[in-house]
Amino acid sequence: MTAPAGENTSPDSDELLTPWAVLDDYQCFGCSPHNPHGLQLRFRERPDGLAASFRLGRAHESYPGVVHGGLVGVICDETMGNLLVLRTGRPAFTTAMRVRYLAPMPVDVAHECRARITTELPAADPPGSGLPANGLISAEADILNAAGDLVATARATYRPVDLDAARDRIQLSDRAAGRLADALTAPAAPVTTPVPAAVPAAEES
């Protein structure tokens, strides 16, 4: 997100790189640092999941001074979805999501989204690589203000898909897919770790 619209704030040094960081032109509206129109969410580990701190500005309003409710859903979905990607080592597609809006979210105010997986994953090596029999994983997200008050809650279901199968639905060159496959199976790296040389997602292979 650009400065006039507000900026995401994850001041902690334990920010994580998502696997998508190996694709230097990925344009995810929620989490790509390359999309000037996006939210540019950054994530950090929590004992029970993943968190994203953010502050949205007037460019993301609905009513004056109030963050657009659709973006509240985007943030919940991004935080839950990336948690699943990091835990399962697979791209995860959202199959359903429900958001309960508890209070208007003011612009230019710091908030935090916290996501956790609610489905018990079967034991597997590496941990998280096993999927339930129905292939679906559920997650929950809370958005809290600085006082710790709940502003919104969400629950969603995701279908993690092996990268090879996901390539039927997302555009990746062979080279980019190879890099992404390595990143998906590697432990999540802190942002201080040098990013491997990135490749365009849809570059000619």
Next chain:
Amino acid sequence: MPTTAEPVLATVTGIVATELATSPDTVDPDLDLRTVAGADSVKVLRMIARIERAYDIELDDEDVFTVTTVREVTAVVERALSGGTAA
């Protein structure tokens, strides 16, 4: 999730008391929550969100925005748990 042996009324009362920062003993299950000092609509929604989370259910807004007492909330939850609107 609360055990099935735990009365829904007790669990709902506990959640309401937590949100109102009071003791469950002081929560009258038949009191109109809208008349309780500090129990504005946002707090009531937060109670509902915590109850949904506790029981892994999704309550219909038609119910959420019409219930006024803890006992009515409990009835809605019990209906959802019996198959009405449970997720």
